[in-house]
Amino acid sequence: MTAEPTTYDLFRAAERSAMHLEMRDAYTPDDPDWNEWKAGGRFKPAERWADWFDLMRETTGRGVEVRRARIVSEPVTDYIRFEYDVTADHNVAAGELVRWLPRHKTAGITVPATDYWVFDERIVVWNHFDGNGSWVGEERADDPELAKLCAAAFDAVWERAIPHQEYRPS
Secondary structure, three states, X not given: OOOOOOHHHHHHHOOOEEEEEEOOOOOOOOOHHHHHHHOOOOOOHHXXXXXXXXXXXXXXXXXXXXXXXXXXXXXXXXXXXXXXXXXXXXXXXXXXXXXXEEHHHOOOOOOOOOEEEEEOOOEEEEEEEOOXXXXXXXXXXXXXXXXXXXXXHHHHHHHHXXXXXXXXXX
């Protein structure tokens, strides 16, 4: 029996694109990076996220576009301010393109009710969290039609969203 490919494996197999839509205003309350930031510490992505940096360099180095869009409420929560503060040194430095969309500018856009990744418009990986934002797990769907719907929803968000370099959280 062959093990199900991990999300990292899906990045390694991606040929064209990986897109991630995030819609929560708080995640992982026990995350040490978040808790260190709240206490006034400096996030050190190169130390703690070396595997992610390597994976993104490998993925984008093959010409795969990795995009991340975040729908956020304004004024932003402390957690979103943390994400914003670390995005340039973490996500962007790793090769991702990142945009932010204030929730009040989403009228008319239909998106699934949970965060997700879409790989090459073929595979969807749903990210599940509990009410407090703690990671519950993920669920993979090998369904090109569903993946195309999720990609279209992502693209609608991406079109309205503000590039990280231009967005200023309120």
